[in-house]
Amino acid sequence: MLFDTHTHLDQSDFDEIRGEVIQRAADAGVTQILAVGCTANDSRKCVSLAAEYPEVYAAVGIQPNYVAEAQNDDWAVIEQLATAPGVIAIGETGLDRHWDYTPFDLQRDYFDRHIRLAQQHDLPFIVHMRDCDDDIMQSLREARTRGILKGIMHSFTGDTAMAAECVELGMHISFAGMVTFRKSQALRDCAATIPDERLLIETDCPYLSPEPVRGKRPNEPANVRHTAECLAQVRGVSLQQLADLTTANARALFGL
Ligand code: NI
Numbered sequence: 722m723l724f725d726t727h728t729h730l731d732q733s734d735f736d737e738i739r740g741e742v743i744q745r746a747a748d749a750g751v752t753q754i755l756a757v758g759c760t761a762n763d764s765r766k767c768v769s770l771a772a773e774y775p776e777v778y779a780a781v782g783i784q785p786n787y788v789a790e791a792q793n794d795d796w797a798v799i800e801q802l803a804t805a806p807g808v809i810a811i812g813e814t815g816l817d818r819h820w821d822y823t824p825f826d827l828q829r830d831y832f833d834r835h836i837r838l839a840q841q842h843d844l845p846f847i848v849h850m851r852d853c854d855d856d857i858m859q860s861l862r863e864a865r866t867r868g869i870l871k872g873i874m875h876s877f878t879g880d881t882a883m884a885a886e887c888v889e890l891g892m893h894i895s896f897a898g899m900v901t902f903r904k905s906q907a908l909r910d911c912a913a914t915i916p917d918e919r920l921l922i923e924t925d926c927p928y929l930s931p932e933p934v935r936g937k938r939p940n941e942p943a944n945v946r947h948t949a950e951c952l953a954q955v956r957g958v959s960l961q962q963l964a965d966l967t968t969a970n971a972r973a974l975f976g977l
Contacts, residue, residue, distance in 0.1 A: 723753075727873075732763075743776060745941065756771065760787045764781035771806070780808070782799060786823060796831075810844055813849045816850060818851065819852040837867075846872040858886060875925070876925050884915060893974055897922075898944070898948055900948060900955075920966065922952065923945065924942055924948070925940070931947040
């Protein structure tokens with residue numbers, strides 16, 4: 722059994738095919754799926770998907786690239802949704818210097834709000850990072866002074882030293898389809914160094930289809946199996962062992 726810890730199952734790519742996609746996931750052994758919100762509205766939709774499908778759980782938050790367009794009461798909506806049934810994480814949050822949609826100070830402010838909200842409810846938070854490794858580490862180190870961190874570095878693309886420090890701070894490291902790409906040897910080498918109890922897997926679907934279905938859109942939770950196979954090979958364990966390990970890690974982290 723596999724746990725896809727990061728999907729955007731709420732997105733319209735899945736509107737006509739959501740039932741089939743969840744069935745294909747189950748057929749592939751992917752029996753638990755986290756639907757992650759990027760806006761207040763998306764987060765609401767993730768919560769209703771969690772109510773509709775027993776395999777689906779929800780994470781609620783405002784992704785850094787969408788913070789600029791957030792309305793005044795959107796943050797209050799997230800605070801309220803944090804205690805809704807089926808909500809097991811806060812996010813996605815984080816920082817992004819690749820796209821220039823949201824002023825960086827505002828991104829930092831929202832990243833910190835998400836971490837505090839997660840700490841307040843004893844939920845893990847989900848970190849998006851793009852082209853800002855140093856800024857992310859600075860925010861995490863600061864948050865760590867307030868208490869143990871519990872969260873996920875999602876679709877991790879940093880280096881081995883960064884992964885080690887994240888683990889040291891209490892974080893889990895989650896790998897998406899990118900780790901399967903031919904050019905990603907450094908990322909596979911990094912994946913080999915993550916302590917057993919901190920490793921997670923995800924699709925980040927509908928984006929980032931893994932090899933051998935790279936480029937296919939939409940990506941879907943059933944494909945997390947390819948990423949699991951790649952990581953099993955990299956770490957010298959069987960697919961079964963990798964699946965058992967990452968599913969147990971996810972369940973423990975989410976308190977399931
Ligand atoms: Ni995402």
